[in-house]
Amino acid sequence: MRLLPCLIAAALLALPAHASTPGSGLDAADIAAAEGLRDRAIQGSQAWALVESLTTEVGPRIAGSPADARAVAWAKAKFEALGFDKVYLEPVTFPVWVRGHERAEVLAPFPQPLVITALGGSVGTPAGGVEAEVVAFADLAALSAAPEGSLKGKIAYISNRMVRFKDGRGYGPAVGARANGAVEAAKKGALAVVIRSIGTSNDRFGHTGTMRYLPEVPRIPAAALSNPDADLLSHMVQRGQPVRLRLDIATETRGDYTSHNVIGEIRGRDLPDEVVTIGGHLDSWDQGTGAIDDGAGVGLTMAAGALIGELERAPRRTVRVIAYANEEQGLYGGKAYAAARAAAGQIPGHQLSAESDFGAGRIYALRAGVDPAAWPVIERIGQVLAPLGIATEATGGSPGPDVGPIVALGAPWAQLAQDGTDYFDYHHTANDTLDKIDPKALDQQVAAYAVLAYLAAETDVDFGAVPVKPAN
Structure with missing residues (x-):
């Protein structure tokens, strides 16, 4: 599905930095705006401060705990303080497990x-x-x-x-x-x-x-x-x-508990009902402070969305940043989000979905699951990401865990693959703490997510639908 003829790819790579790309729906002004987002993030973003705030002020936030509720309130307040156009909560219900x-x-x-x-x-x-x-x-x-x-x-x-x-x-x-x-x-x-x-x-x-x-x-x-x-x-x-x-x-x-997906939007100027989603999961296990799993994902996608919101002109489509509830114990937030969109007939409006949930290592590859006709957009995004050390790969990859449920319903996806060499040293342990995060690595990731989300939301190209696998 994601393979394109080599000649097309070579032609795209040969284009000048600000040239419009045939089939991408992006012009020189769009690319210049994306490069501006990239360069501003690299100079220093708000991501590390957001993760520091979450891990210090809330700390471990196992789903269904009092800290879960504090995390939801924290995320809502941060989205509002960052200037998102619309901030709201969506309920997610699940059983509560307690460690003694x-x-x-x-x-x-x-x-x-x-x-x-x-x-x-x-x-x-x-x-x-x-x-x-x-x-x-x-x-x-x-x-x-x-x-x-x-x-x-x-x-x-x-x-x-x-x-x-x-x-x-x-x-x-x-x-x-x-x-x-x-x-x-x-x-x-x-x-x-x-x-x-x-x-x-x-x-x-x-x-x-x-x-x-x-x-x-x-x-x-x-x-x-x-x-x-x-x-x-x-x-x-x-x-x-x-x-x-x-x-x-x-x-x-114990019995059921209702937490929330916390959502912040930069509303699209022309096509507000078409959305590009980025995000991470807000919950963590109870032993560390949930810095790399997944405070980093929440903080960097919030920061990327906020950068887009600072532009003089909003992108055509809506950029939606999602702090998912209870990923750790069964993808409850991602499943609830997908089910709500399916019930409302909104799956076709989901143009591209991506998630950061693999620690805080630098991004090294862009991959995507989109209609082949939309691949020139991915290639053009990749050209803007290349100075960050990110290669565009036409095969492989997969959506993030909380993105998986909506992708299973046909929504297109993108992956910004992170270096996870040391991720499983800290994953789900008491050692998942803020000192494991390099602030400059977070800035690189903010730059990548801002470019991806902005250009995917700015193009008028439809990313299509991915084939839905039949149920076993």
Whole structure:
């Protein structure tokens, strides 16, 4: 869908910087405005100050907590202070999961405490915890292949290690252990499951993250070991003696709570009902302060939208910045946003959607899922982004997690791919804090999002619709 003939691409790349591009719907004045946005952001944007404010004044903001409500109020106030034309809230309802204490220790043959964190959504252990022998598995597939009933009265341990990549592609093969480990272990009769943290850190803290249950399978507790503690447990298992573990977790899922997507708009001058969306998710896990996941995404897209709002003339289409609710526990904000647009018949009005939810590393590539007829617009945007060290790639990429639900309904998407080499060192941990963010890297991202959103909103080219995958 995104491939174009090489001759067209070469012709586009050969154009002077301010020339109009055939098929892009953009003229020299549009490009000059976009370059002005880019250069202003690089000189210094408001993004770091916004993330500092969110992490200092609100801090960790797990969905459904009092801090969630404070974050919503914070986002609304910031959108208003930044001068957005329209600021509003949309309700998002979900069950509330609460973490209590979490402890683990090896009882035999080598008694030692272990560092763990409960996985989001996990049930707790019975009062006083559970004690049982550990059975180790190299990965989720090995656990799934275990005979029925073979783990009765045991604790399953999945030891697979996530591999580090710039684009984060090691996450997909590893995260199944977190998402589905409890279901597979329960099918075999296990009392609980522990996994090696889904992350690349060597520090002694656990990486949390949501997991899931199935209605027909018993619910058992699930926790992640810090990676050094996973190594320790593996070393014990390798000695061939039975390893006995005590796991004590207090967690609770309570009734439903209604939070909000917080939305700020720069209204389009000619086509206000056609929208380009950018954003990030407002919630975080409860251990760090949610700086890179996803305070950075919220702050930099707010700052990009505010820059566009400072222009003397608004773009043709509306630029909509969305601070999504409760991404971490099931994409609730993105799903609610897409469902509301589908119900109102507004999916065709969504011209392009992008999301920042991969930390605070610099952007290195622009990718998109648009109608081939709109690809000249993407190429022209890419030319303005090139001085930022961003390459335009005609294949690959994917929409962000909260953008995914509306893309599944046919909305076009763009991706500004970030360098995530160290992202999974901090992802879902107590170490997700402001000191991990380089302010100049945020400025580069603001520049990229401002250019992307402005030019996508300024062109009169329709980005089309992406093919909707049939339901399985």
